[in-house]
Amino acid sequence: MASSSIASSSTAFINKKDVGLSAFSSQHSISVQTAKKRVSKKIVSVMTPQQTERKPATTGSVKTGMTMTEKILAKASDKPEVSPGDNVWVNVDVLMTHDVCGPGSIGIFKKEFGQNAKVWDREKLVIIPDHYIFTTDERANRNVDILRDFCTEQNIKYFYDIKDLGNFRANPDYKGVCHVALAQEGHCRPGEVLLGTDSHTCTAGAFGQFATGIGNTDAGFVLGTGKILLKVPPTLRFVMDGEMPDYLLAKDLILQIIGEISVAGATYKAMEFVGSTVESLSMEERMTLCNMVVEAGGKNGVIPADKTTYDYLEGRTSVPYEPVYSDEGASYLKEYRFDISKLEPLVAKPHSPDNRALARECKDVKIDRVYIGSCTGGKTEDFMAAAKVFLASGKKVKVPTFLVPATQKVWMDVYSLPVPGSGGKTCSQIFEEAGCDTPASPSCGACLGGPKDTYARMNEAQVCVSTTNRNFPGRMGHKEGQIYLASPYTAAASALTGYVTDPREFLQ
Amino acid sequence: MAASSTLSSSITTFKLSPCQPRASFIIASVKLPSVSSDNPFNPLISHFGPTPKSPTIAPLRCSAVSTTPETTTTTATAFHGLCYVVGDNIDTDQIIPAEYLTLVPSNPDEYKKLGSYALCGLPSSYQTRFIDPDEFTSKYSIIIGGDNFGCGSSREHAPVALGAAGVAAVVAESYARIFFRNSVATGEVYPLESEVRICEECKTGDVVTVELGESRLINHTTGKEYKLKPIGDAGPVIEAGGIFAYARKAGMIPSRDA
Numbered sequence: 001m002a003s004s005s006i007a008s009s010s011t012a013f014i015n016k017k018d019v020g021l022s023a024f025s026s027q028h029s030i031s032v033q034t035a036k037k038r039v040s041k042k043i044v045s046v047m048t049p050q051q052t053e054r055k056p057a058t059t060g061s062v063k064t065g066m067t068m069t070e071k072i073l074a075k076a077s078d079k080p081e082v083s084p085g086d087n088v089w090v091n092v093d094v095l096m097t098h099d100v101c102g103p104g105s106i107g108i109f110k111k112e113f114g115q116n117a118k119v120w121d122r123e124k125l126v127i128i129p130d131h132y133i134f135t136t137d138e139r140a141n142r143n144v145d146i147l148r149d150f151c152t153e154q155n156i157k158y159f160y161d162i163k164d165l166g167n168f169r170a171n172p173d174y175k176g177v178c179h180v181a182l183a184q185e186g187h188c189r190p191g192e193v194l195l196g197t198d199s200h201t202c203t204a205g206a207f208g209q210f211a212t213g214i215g216n217t218d219a220g221f222v223l224g225t226g227k228i229l230l231k232v233p234p235t236l237r238f239v240m241d242g243e244m245p246d247y248l249l250a251k252d253l254i255l256q257i258i259g260e261i262s263v264a265g266a267t268y269k270a271m272e273f274v275g276s277t278v279e280s281l282s283m284e285e286r287m288t289l290c291n292m293v294v295e296a297g298g299k300n301g302v303i304p305a306d307k308t309t310y311d312y313l314e315g316r317t318s319v320p321y322e323p324v325y326s327d328e329g330a331s332y333l334k335e336y337r338f339d340i341s342k343l344e345p346l347v348a349k350p351h352s353p354d355n356r357a358l359a360r361e362c363k364d365v366k367i368d369r370v371y372i373g374s375c376t377g378g379k380t381e382d383f384m385a386a387a388k389v390f391l392a393s394g395k396k397v398k399v400p401t402f403l404v405p406a407t408q409k410v411w412m413d414v415y416s417l418p419v420p421g422s423g424g425k426t427c428s429q430i431f432e433e434a435g436c437d438t439p440a441s442p443s444c445g446a447c448l449g450g451p452k453d454t455y456a457r458m459n460e461a462q463v464c465v466s467t468t469n470r471n472f473p474g475r476m477g478h479k480e481g482q483i484y485l486a487s488p489y490t491a492a493a494s495a496l497t498g499y500v501t502d503p504r505e506f507l508q
Numbered sequence: 509m510a511a512s513s514t515l516s517s518s519i520t521t522f523k524l525s526p527c528q529p530r531a532s533f534i535i536a537s538v539k540l541p542s543v544s545s546d547n548p549f550n551p552l553i554s555h556f557g558p559t560p561k562s563p564t565i566a567p568l569r570c571s572a573v574s575t576t577p578e579t580t581t582t583t584a585t586a587f588h589g590l591c592y593v594v595g596d597n598i599d600t601d602q603i604i605p606a607e608y609l610t611l612v613p614s615n616p617d618e619y620k621k622l623g624s625y626a627l628c629g630l631p632s633s634y635q636t637r638f639i640d641p642d643e644f645t646s647k648y649s650i651i652i653g654g655d656n657f658g659c660g661s662s663r664e665h666a667p668v669a670l671g672a673a674g675v676a677a678v679v680a681e682s683y684a685r686i687f688f689r690n691s692v693a694t695g696e697v698y699p700l701e702s703e704v705r706i707c708e709e710c711k712t713g714d715v716v717t718v719e720l721g722e723s724r725l726i727n728h729t730t731g732k733e734y735k736l737k738p739i740g741d742a743g744p745v746i747e748a749g750g751i752f753a754y755a756r757k758a759g760m761i762p763s764r765d766a
Binding site: 100146 | 614632662683686751754
């Protein structure tokens with residue numbers, strides 16, 4: 001009973017600190033949620049040290065406010081507080097790896113901890129083959145085999161395997177793109193630390209957690225210990241207010257921000273997104289926002305959890321979680337404010353994600369193809385958005401238009417969910433009528449080029465409008481290829497004209 | 509150089525995997541203990557995110573800290589060779605294109621192969637190619653870059669490919685976070701930061717020396733010298749000999765011989 005009384009006093013303390021966050025409309029439900037979720041053995045053990053270490057009365061020190069990134073890292077390192085620049089050992093809640101970096105991470109784990117070593121927690125490792133799946137490349141196939149052998153040997157609970165490459169639907173366990181699958185399968189939870197051997201692991205920050213990408217060697221260390229040494233990043237705060245026009249998507253917001261601060265503007269830093277516009281975004285749109293923080297060099301992106309978050313998590317996870325929120329007195333390295341109601345559809349021109357331009361400024365750029373897919377732009381709502389443009393135009397695409405749903409769930413949605421205002425048509429029907437390619441098997445696809453036989457890989461020096469995240473030289477295959485990063489609206493509009501096109505041409 | 513003492517190792521012992529002979533390394537006043545064979549993972553060095561303002565030099569570190577605590581470490585190594593000069597925002601796709609990520613770096617044969625593809629993603633505007641056709645390694649042992657070197661993906665294949673190709677150090681104005689950390693964590697290349705924009709003052713093929721102890725790069729072709737930034741927060745971890753050794757020292761994981 002002693003521990004439970006400690007836990008509840010901690011609750012009171014934290015809630016008191018969070019009172020200043022009334023800016024969030026969902027504050028009331030947050031408090032309720034916090035209290036409800038607090039009944040957890042794990043949390044009690046984390047909170048206990050605070051009672052002994054925090055002695056403001058005896059030291060006379062005044063506790064300074066923390067950002068939510070700092071709070072998550074403090075909690076995960078069993079410290080009462082941390083400051084930017086502190087190096088702390090952090091307990092990892094979830095480690096994700098995939099077919100490209102998993103085999104190397106496993107190799108390091110075995111070399112370092114021994115051939116018979118066991119992973120630190122068979123339920124906290126999530127292995128998701130997704131990069132090079134539908135290929136005849138023997139090494140790529142072998143890498144998935146390595147993952148399977150390891151998961152069998154270690155009795156890994158969450159392994160989303162694929163064996164039948166001929167028909168992905170014959171593999172009920174197979175998911176597809178790891179960052180989208182992590183969310184859909186309930187592995188993203190507020191307040192937790194999620195690491196992955198992929199730079200876009202930052203996507204999960206949309207759930208109000210700390211999430212960042214690491215290399216094989218660090219992952220090998222986490223596999224053995226469940227811990228990682230992390231430097232606490234300072235936070236850049238992005239306040240986005242104003243009603244989002246219906247021709248914009250989260251992709252436009254993040255392209256705006258990256259264009260503003262450059263591809264290195266957030267290097268080593270956390271990017272926190274708040275404001276009424278962010279609160280109005282769905283989980284998938286929040287994921288798009290956080291997905292591309294690494295394109296600004298960011299260590300993590302984070303969005304405070306709210307009712308939208310809890311609703312998404314309902315039924316997806318039974319693991320208790322504990323949301324945290326930035327204190328009113330938290331220090332930010334810098335604050336940026338945006339009036340989203342004034343924003344126009346954007347693209348990032350070749351060959352850098354910060355090479356921002358208005359879509360309408362590029363209307364004379366003739367394109368050869370359009371690609372809709374990836375962790376950034378291959379989610380259900382991304383396809384719904386594209387379908388909305390095709391539906392509004394009633395026309396056919398003028399360039400090859402490739403569609404790669406991120407996951408099996410997204411693929412099912414594309415084939416089953418009715419598009420609003422279409423009289424019950426699904427995305428797949430609308431895409432077929434518009435003359436797009438048939439939606440492909442879910443995977444990372446051609447976002448990062450991949451083996452030569454990857455579907456929709458850019459094997460010639462073409463110009464592509466893509467809903468993906470990077471447009472560095474060679475990203476989608478051909479070194480001299482040109483990639484315009486854009487929202488699904490802009491991508492669909494461009495497919496209809498054969499030029500980079502502002503979606504307002506069809507949506508208004 | 510008297511202060512530099514016992515435990516510097518040759519750079520080849522620093523590598524995770526067997527590596528190719530590379531451009532000459534000048535090792536100043538070093539006694540080479542037998543550190544290379546029994547502890548292949550010691551050389552792991554990890555770095556934990558400097559801010560761009562608190563940059564780093566990774567001094568050459570001997571690996572045997574955890575197993576031979578009686579020896580002390582030191583940092584007097586230099587790299588000497590031809591440099592290869594690139595610009596800003598060299599992303600990981602240019603360092604190692606994604607189609608080669610099927611190669612697993614912890615497998616020695618595939619490690620070597622990764623090296624043969626290093627920087628092959630650079631556009632054709634780079635007329636002098638980093639690796640000659642049919643070669644596994646490069647004649648350039650030092651890369652000089654601009655801002656944000658190694659941006660993009662978290663693939664550890666990037667520093668590994670450079671290391672496997674025979675690169676000892678990258679000297680850039682700044683780094684993307686994950687590339688930096690992976691470089692130190694793998695011990696494949698030293699990610700060093702320059703105080704000024706030397707990628708515009710050096711040309712591919714210039715003969716350069718990087719002196720770690722002196723935090724200096726000398727371009728013998730032009731006769732110019734440049735200061736490099738001093739070590740940052742990576743210090744304690746590098747001192748220990750990398751993330752695994754640091755963790756063992758801190759009691760975070762059991763020591764090897766336990």
